[in-house]
Amino acid sequence: MPRRYYTRRFLNRRGHLAGAYVLASVEDTSRRTGDRVYTETDFTVADCGRQISLDFDVDPECLANSLHKIDVLMSTLTSFRAALVEEGRLAAEREARVKAKKR
Structure with a gap:
């Protein structure tokens, strides 16, 4: 193919x-x-x-839905990434506080 x-x-x-x-x-x-x-x-x-x-169908009746599915996935991944970045920042701050207390 x-x-x-x-x-x-x-x-x-x-x-x-x-x-x-x-x-x-x-x-x-x-x-x-x-x-x-x-x-x-x-x-x-x-x-x-x-x-x-x-x-992901490409026939004329389904293409718009396939493109919508891709758009939803892309939007979700973008938002999910932003949430991970923020949680990673918070986790690093907590870890730094814990290490500072142990000193």
């Missing part, structure tokens, strides 16, 4: 264990002949033995 887009990226930095990855692909149908109308897409996220796969 020729691909318009393909990526497989590891999610963890070097030194962190587990095979976390994201895999995304979209079939290239520009040279397709025949009657098959379905476009193969794959979006998989895996971490520590857990895996999710999401469907």
Whole structure:
């Protein structure tokens, strides 16, 4: 299957264990002949033995919903990241106070 887009990226930095990855692909149908109308897409996220796969249809009736699904995921990830940054800052402050008390 020729691909318009393909990526497989590891999610963890070097030194962190587990095979976390994201895999995304979209079939290239520009040279397709025949009657098959379905476009193969794959979006998989895996971490520590857990895996999710999401469907993203490109047919005219479903494309808007697929794009909406991606927009919701992107917005959620952006907000989740901001919350992690703030909690990380608070955790570092607490850890510094605990270390200061122990001295």
